Amino acid sequence: MTVGIEYYVLLSMLLFCIGLFGILTRRNALMFLMSVELMVNAANINLIAFAFYHGNLTGQVLALFVMALAAAEVAIGLGIILVLYRNFRDVDVTVPTTMRW
Amino acid sequence: MAVVELPEWAALAPVLILAGTALALFVFDSINPRSTNRTVLAGTAAIGSLVALGVAVWFTVAGVGASGLEGFGAIELFDGQLVVDQMALYFMIIVAVVTALVSVASYDYMEGHTYQAEYYSLVMLAATGMATMAAANSLVTILIALELASLPSYALVAILKDNRGSIEAGLKYFLIGALSSAIFVYGISLVYGATGYLQLDAIATQLETGAADGEFAYGGLLGLGILMLIGGFAFKTASVPFHFWAPEAYEGAPAPIAAFLSSASKAAGFVIAFRVFTTAFPLDATSALIGVDWTLAFVILAIVTMTVGNFAAATQQNVKRMLAYSSIGHAGYALIGLAGLGAGSELVMGAAMMHLLVYGFMNTGAFLFVALAEHWGVGRTFEDYNGLGQRAPVACFALVIFMFSLAGIPPLGGFWSKYFLFTGAIEAGLLVVAAALIVNSALSLYYYSRLVKAVWFEEPPAARDSLGQPTGLYAAIVFAAVMTVVLLPGFGPVVETALDAAAAMIA
Numbered sequence: 001m002t003v004g005i006e007y008y009v010l011l012s013m014l015l016f017c018i019g020l021f022g023i024l025t026r027r028n029a030l031m032f033l034m035s036v037e038l039m040v041n042a043a044n045i046n047l048i049a050f051a052f053y054h055g056n057l058t059g060q061v062l063a064l065f066v067m068a069l070a071a072a073e074v075a076i077g078l079g080i081i082l083v084l085y086r087n088f089r090d091v092d093v094t095v096p097t098t099m100r101w
Numbered sequence: 102m103a104v105v106e107l108p109e110w111a112a113l114a115p116v117l118i119l120a121g122t123a124l125a126l127f128v129f130d131s132i133n134p135r136s137t138n139r140t141v142l143a144g145t146a147a148i149g150s151l152v153a154l155g156v157a158v159w160f161t162v163a164g165v166g167a168s169g170l171e172g173f174g175a176i177e178l179f180d181g182q183l184v185v186d187q188m189a190l191y192f193m194i195i196v197a198v199v200t201a202l203v204s205v206a207s208y209d210y211m212e213g214h215t216y217q218a219e220y221y222s223l224v225m226l227a228a229t230g231m232a233t234m235a236a237a238n239s240l241v242t243i244l245i246a247l248e249l250a251s252l253p254s255y256a257l258v259a260i261l262k263d264n265r266g267s268i269e270a271g272l273k274y275f276l277i278g279a280l281s282s283a284i285f286v287y288g289i290s291l292v293y294g295a296t297g298y299l300q301l302d303a304i305a306t307q308l309e310t311g312a313a314d315g316e317f318a319y320g321g322l323l324g325l326g327i328l329m330l331i332g333g334f335a336f337k338t339a340s341v342p343f344h345f346w347a348p349e350a351y352e353g354a355p356a357p358i359a360a361f362l363s364s365a366s367k368a369a370g371f372v373i374a375f376r377v378f379t380t381a382f383p384l385d386a387t388s389a390l391i392g393v394d395w396t397l398a399f400v401i402l403a404i405v406t407m408t409v410g411n412f413a414a415a416t417q418q419n420v421k422r423m424l425a426y427s428s429i430g431h432a433g434y435a436l437i438g439l440a441g442l443g444a445g446s447e448l449v450m451g452a453a454m455m456h457l458l459v460y461g462f463m464n465t466g467a468f469l470f471v472a473l474a475e476h477w478g479v480g481r482t483f484e485d486y487n488g489l490g491q492r493a494p495v496a497c498f499a500l501v502i503f504m505f506s507l508a509g510i511p512p513l514g515g516f517w518s519k520y521f522l523f524t525g526a527i528e529a530g531l532l533v534v535a536a537a538l539i540v541n542s543a544l545s546l547y548y549y550s551r552l553v554k555a556v557w558f559e560e561p562p563a564a565r566d567s568l569g570q571p572t573g574l575y576a577a578i579v580f581a582a583v584m585t586v587v588l589l590p591g592f593g594p595v596v597e598t599a600l601d602a603a604a605a606m607i608a
Contacts, residue, residue, distance in 0.1 A: 009294070009322075016287055023280055032276055039283035046290035054297035059290070062241050062299060066286055069248045073279055076252050080259050080271050087268045093276060096269035098353075 008049035015042035029081045029091045033074060040070045112165055112176040112185035115153040115193040116232040119200070122149025123225035130218035137217050139208055143573065146204035146221040150228065154197035161190045161598060167605075175605070177238070181300050184238040187602035191454060192235035192372040195461045199365040200228040202581055206469045207357045208573035210476055220260060224361065227253040231369035238380070239300040240289045243373050247285070247337065250369060251278050254362060258354040270353025277346040281336035288329025292381075295319035295326060301381035312386035324391035327382065331398060334377075337370025339363070340406040340432040348413075351425035356472030359421065360465045363428040368457045371435055375450060378439055379606040399440040404537045407433025411541045415548045418482045421471050423548055424464070427507060430541060431460055437522050437538065441529035442607070449525035451603035455595055456518035459506070459588055463515055466581030467503040470496060473574045479565075483551060488561030492568045496575065497556045499582035504549040506585045509542045514588035521596070 015038055022035030044063045051059030081091055088095050126145060129136070136142075160166070166175050166186035175186035203224060211220055230250030237243040255278060259271020293299055296307040296319075308323075336343035351359040378395065388394040410430030417423040438453020473496055479485050490497040506515035519542060526535040588595065 005294075012287075012290075019283070029272070029276070033279070036279045036283050039280075040286055043283070043286040043290040046287070046294060050290065050294040050297070053294075056297065058241075058297075058299050059293055062244075062289070062293070065241060065245060069245065069282075072248070072252055073282070076255050077275055077279060080255060080268070080275050083259060083262050083268050084272050087263070087265050093272065096265065096272060098265050098269055 005049060005053045008045060012042040012045040012049070015039075015045065027092050027094050029077075029084065029093050032093060033077050033081075037070060037074070040066060109176055110178060112160070113178065113183065113236065114160070115157040115190070115197060116229060116236065118149060118153040118156060119197070119225055119229040119232055122146060122153075123222045123229055125149075126218050126222035126225060130222065134218075137215070139212065139217055142217050142221045143204055143208035146207075146225055147201050149225060150197050150200040150204060153232070154194060154201060157190050157193040157197055160185075161187065161194065166190055167601065181302060182239045182242050183233075183236045185236055186605060187598065188372065188375065188454070188606055189236040191458070191598060191602050192368055193232045195368045195458055196228055196231045196235065196365045198584075199361060199368075199461050199465050200224065202465050202469065202577045203357045203361045203365075205573045205580075206360070206472055206577040207355075209571035210355060210357050210472045210574065214260075216260075220257070223253040223257050223260075224358075227257065227361070228365065231365050234369040235372045237373060238302070238376065240292065240304075240377075240381075241299050243377070244286065244289060247333070247373065248282065250366060251282065251337075254278075254358075254366060257358045258350050258362070260358070261355060264353075266353035267355070268353075270350045274346050274350035274354075277343060278336060281333055281343050284329050285333025285336075288326045288333060291322050291326030291329065295323035301377060304381040305383050305386075308381075308386045308390060309383060312389045320390045320392065323387070324393065327387070327391070327395060328398070330377065331374075331402075334370055334374040335402065338367050338374065338432045338435070339370075339429050340402055340436060341409055341429075344406065344409065344429045344432070347429055348422050348425040351428070351468075352419065352421050356421065356468055356475055359425070360468030360472070363425070363468060364461045364465045367428070367432060367435075368461060371438070371453065371457055374439060375453075375606060379442065379450070384443060394443060396440055396443040399436055399442075400531060400534060403433050403436035403440045403534055405433070406430070406436060407537060407541045409433075411544045415544060417548070420474070420481060420483060420486060420552060421468075423483075423552070424467055424471065427545060427548070428464060430545060431456070431464070431507070433541070434519065434522055434538060435460075437526050437531070437534055440534055441525055441531055444529035446525070446528055447600055447603035447607050448521065449529055450606065451596070451600035452518060452521035452525045454599040454603060455521055455592075456515075458595060458599070459514040459518045459585065462581045462584040462588070463503045463506040463513075466499060466578055466585065467507065469574060469578050469581065470500045470503065473571070473578065476571055476574060477568045479568075483555045484559075484562065486552065486555045487559035488556070488565070489568075490557040491561070492565055493570070496578055499578050500556060501553050502582045502585050504553050508546040508549040510546070514585045514592070517588075517592050 019038030047059035233246035261267035339347040414426035441449030506513035509519040
């Protein structure tokens with residue numbers, strides 16, 4: 001017995017919305033990164049489920065690329081958060097407001 | 102026909118040269134990490150991008166990617182994952198020119214920065230990503246190229262590690278970039294789910310057969326996916342609704358990087374948008390499947406983007422911020438190229454491509470003038486720029502050229518591309534968009550001329566000492582100004598190339 005494709009899409013949309021909710025509500029930059037990660041992984045679930053559904057491997061291969069890209073993105077992001085902490089003594093994304101007009 | 106027969110992969114030479122330069126700079130950095138030999142580093146970056154520029158121009162002239170008798174036809178590589186056609190080469194030229202200007206200008210601007218080699222290799226890597234975006238012909242390569250362009254850009258914006266503005270700009274750019282790339286990936290996964298393919302031509306074929314036999318059941322999924330892809334493009338091109346990073350990122354970033362992002366990165370964002378929407382989503386089949394004509398989305402986005410950008414720019418006190426909002430406004434002008442595709446004419450898209458080329462010179466030049474002002478340390482607001490014309494007439498004269506060209510005053514380059522956009526929009530029946538273009542251009546004249554007035558006609562707040570004349574910055578500014586003017590008599594070939602490339606995409 002296989003699970004229908006619509007359940008996978010539902011799961012991934014749920015995960016995507018959790019990530020989006022996290023981005024909109026959290027003020028901690030690290031939480032923000034984790035939420036983005038959730039959204040990216042929602043896309044990965046979609047890609048893998050659809051690859052299975054369509055019977056080709058394109059989606060699975062792209063999922064591998066996406067994981068690598070997400071890792072690279074986190075590496076850059078942590079670097080920026082580190083200098084953020086050094087300069088502002090905080091990782092709250094609402095603290096830096098030197099350019100607010 | 103060329104005397105020497107090059108292998109097919111050689112069509113990617115501009116990209117490979119940029120990548121090679123980035124790696125050469127990394128090697129230099131790993132051998133000699135503390136080196137601050139700016140001449141060698143900036144020189145390597147500038148020469149690398151100039152060689153890439155030369156090769157791209159040579160390929161364009163030689164007819165690589167052109168159809169017809171003397172052309173070689175579009176060159177597809179790796180099963181159509183990458184394609185080198187006229188449009189790819191055209192945008193590689195824009196990217197390479199801007200990279201060269203930025204590298205030369207950074208020679209002076211980044212004086213005293215500790216990590217020189219890092220800076221230039223990140224610039225070259227971002228340029229590689231942007232050039233690859235020009236050639237990407239599959240959602241996989243588009244995503245990877247887009248990230249290759251974005252990730253170094255985040256680091257470059259935040260590269261002044263002790264400058265709070267730079268860090269804040271980098272953080273905001275990164276957060277919005279990460280969010281929009283997550284949305285973009287999700288959009289890709291939905292398009293893949295609806296069609297089963299990621300290669301653009303294969304998606305188009307799938308949609309056309311689906312529309313023809315009426316068995317395509319995923320219209321909603323496809324529509325949502327396309328909407329999310331538009332979100333990703335909007336981020337890269339700094340258009341509504343993902344435009345709000347631009348003023349912060351440009352203001353806080355080192356000025357040459359702001360020039361780089363607002364010109365090259367924007368052009369690269371547009372090339373993938375053009376390619377995806379002309380190749381992968383054929384208008385008739387897609388609107389039959391999702392029930393909405395996707396050009397409608399771009400009509401709205403174009404009008405909103407140019408209005409938001411120009412109105413916000415008119416209220417700014419800070420010059421760099423004004424340029425950032427004006428850059429959003431210009432993204433709105435270029436979006437007309439996608440909005441007008443419904444008429445099936447290549448004129449609008451060709452006009453948008455011309456505008457992006459001219460914009461590459463005039464906007465880079467304007468931001469480099471800001472870089473020069475920051476180098477002098479005169480301050481950031483309009484008042485701080487008062488009376489600079491008496492001290493630095495050459496640079497300020499170049500500034501006048503940039504400002505009037507951005508505003509679209511004849512006979513400068515910016516006028517011609519706007520003129521083509523206007524006639525294109527009229528021809529496509531988008532009278533509202535054409536009217537918005539005129540109104541916004543008129544409004545933009547106000548804030549552009551305000552800067553000109555400040556520089557030439559206002560009295561300086563206090564007596565100034567003589568200002569330095571950094572060679573690199575001056576060279577880059579003067580070159581950009583000369584190109585903005587020279588593009589006028591030279592506009593014939595540009596028009597021809599852009600229209601040919603656009604026609605090849607639409608056909």
